[in-house]
Amino acid sequence: MNFNYTQLLLAFSPEITLIIGACLVLGADFITQKSVPLSQRVTQSILVGLITLVAAGYLSYTSNQALDIPGIITFDPLAYGSRLCIIILTTLVVCSLGATPGRTQPAEYISLLLLGTSGLIVMPAAQNIILGFLALELASLSLYILTGFDRTRSRSSEAGMKYFILGSTAAAFLLFGISLIYGATGSVDLNLIASHLNSHPLTPLTKISLIFIIVGFGFKTAAAPFHLWAPDVYEGAPVTSAALISSVSKLAGFAFFTRLLCLGLAPLRGNLSFKDSSAGWLILLAVLTLASLLIGNLGALAQTNIRRLLAYSAIAHTSTLIIALMIFNTTGASLIIYYTLTYGCALIGIFTILGLLDPEYKSGLITDLAGLSKRSPLLAGLLGLYTLSLAGIPPLAGFFGKFFVFTFALKSQGLSSPLGILVLAGILFSAVALYYYLGILKQIFVKPGTQAPLTIKLNVATLAALILTALVIVVLGIAPQLIVN
């Protein structure tokens, strides 16, 4: 490991920017706290947060593979694309923050959010397994607090606690798995691990370590049967935190585990086919895919709370993403990035609107949306757009994400393979998914509402966030080659 501090500074400049920004938000708020009203503090914090994110975004946009520090951090397409998308999605979340009035500690919230982001953007790029784990923990700890941030609501604290306990357990599993890998290979550098494993076949030790790592993976990406935290967290967390967890955290988690499994542990992939299967993580992931598909889609059918429904639908979407991960070595990073970016935009949009409609979070029932198309045509239209994208209706981006994953999966394996069967199941279950998404749309557009017209004051930033997310979904839908190529 030969590097100097200038190199280090350059490579980690976006992270450093984010951390400085986190301090600045706190500092600025501390200075003005006494003198200005709360609304102004919110605006000020959002503004500082946005400037920080834009700066960090620019720095990571200009970074390239020349900045790689071998064995520590890399800027290959997976890392580069994920980092950029994480910052874009976080920026959208921060823009939408204005939608939740009444928050008493804007600076703390945004500062934690920036801190978490600095962890999240290291995750996809870490070549060093310890660095990656630390980044994951930094991000997770921030997210636990962000989940329980709304101290006035017991639901939020409960969700934060649940997320924290389950998350730490999962992290312990992951760490234990990683330590076993270190024990087996004697290295924490993913490249060295891969080359060591190449010459050593699967041993009982690495098998056990794989299982532990997959537990961590399942938790982080909300894949069944490690999904139990998701419905509670989606329901209890403040909307912006839920948006962050469902979009950015998912993207970073997938990028992190893609690197870990497909590059570091690639020799342990095993073989997945009807004739000659061999042990490895492909089989474990196939089980996770099937479980997520079933539990996500069937669980969503039974939900009456819209946020819990979104959580179960997120579990179902995870199954498609796992398929994308399984074929990563033949397709590259674009599939995962495209899918998570467009999916994240839809969820950020939905959560923002939910926050606008029910700022106090009174009930969160799907039926609360009844008659929205009369009460606020703009929000109804946008919500419809996001939902249709999640349902995978062309020409919106959600459809293309699924289509690409399925096409490439079938291209690499054919239909008469376990992967092919998973794809077929995924396609057929999209009809089940359409049922519950139509349930949402039915409330919005078909059912007559009882409430009076809404007079929601949309501030500029929120409106911008909503319009940008919608644009991403429409534009990337009509022109998916922008990312795929």
Place this chain on the structure above:
Amino acid sequence: MNALPCTIYLSFTGALLALLIGKRSALGARIVALATALLGLEITLSAAFSYIPNPHGLTTLVNTPWISQLGIHYYLAVDGISLTLLILTGLATTAGILFSWNIEERVGEFFALYLVLIGGVYGVFMSADVFLFFVFYEIAIVPKYFLVAIWGSKNKEYGAMKLVLYSFVGSSLVLAGLIWTYAASGASSFGLPDLIQASSHLTHIQHIEIFGLIFFGFATLAGLFPLHTWAPTGHVAAPTAASMLLAGVVMKLGAYGCLRVALPLFPQAIDFWQPIIACLAVLGIIYAGLIALIQEDFKYVIGYSSVSHMGFVILGLISCNLKSLSGAVLQMFSHGIIAGLLFAVVGRMVYERTHTRNLNELKTMGLGKRLPFVACVFVIAGLASMGMPAFSGFPAELTILIGTWKVSAVWATAAAVGILISAAFTLRAIQLAFFSDAKSVTSANTHAFAPITLPEKLGSILLIGTTLIIGLKPDLLFNLINPALQSPYFENIIKGVTS
């Protein structure tokens, strides 16, 4: 000719305009919708008149790369078959708008969804890239839900959900089949000509498997027995214009998909599937006819008659010879017009005035005397539907029967029984609804009905005129259809069956 793609863009633009104008003025939205529909009709008609059959098959309209990594193109092309169905779309759209002139609730949104649906349909009939085909096909699915669930009648939410889920499951099967074909055959693009070439590399078993997926996926929408159950429920729940479109055009999307995609791509599978599908089609013709015979609800009669008539289309398609295929295409056109007319009478002209569709209640109203225009239109539509000579149903069903006879006399005979049944249930409906004996007319039901409006008259005349013209001179369409079927595009399937 080159203006044809504009029908798609026009419909989507019209939808947006109708939505925006509809907030201010309902009349404005209606006029925008009608203008869009008329323009579309004008474009398709003038394209059909100026069309010179292309001996090589499809005439390309637009072909630009879209997603180059997968070889997906924005590829629009037409031949005589697509043109026939494009004209049908234009006519059915115009008539549908005329018959929904009186919609008062959320007018702008109604016509916006209606036009989006139409844009999707135009797109499907012109797509020569299966991916694009699928995209348009899906665009046509979602608006149906809202059209039925918001503006429908009896059981509207149930009917809408059933309708959309059936369509979506069908389209999922199609999608799976298409991706499989693309992946397994190693095709370089999703363009239909490329795929047809590439699919010849697939094994015989793969042909049979994928054909099954795609054909049944499309046939769900075409109302093939036993996947037809969405159709009667959906048609009955839908508002008039939507039932007209559903029966008139949307069911044709399924049949068109079978003809354009499933059959040419997998000619080797036809021998295997032919007896199975033909049996289902014949069963559908007879079964749906028998059910229509005992319905109390006027609209259900028409709903089941649609299933029965679509059985002829499927039978014609799967018989796979020149006669049966051309008959099937003509039947698609003819049924589109006639079913539209029947739904217009039942759903709009009768129901809006009597507020009942129950045949036993209608019997007591003496509609034959009180609504002579409606009775007259329905008798004409009924005759056309029964397959009387001089109407378009006659040459269509006759050609299908002749074609089918060459493959199997049993199927043809059984299907001919279906025509008898269709005469029976149509005559029963005519008699009960309009010409019940004077004794059963009760005096309580003698208040005056609202007069027939101008849009209703115009719509009726448009549809009746079309079915008469095609019935008297079917060559107008056969001259479009036959050259297309004789082109290299379809040569595999027509050769594939020994007749």
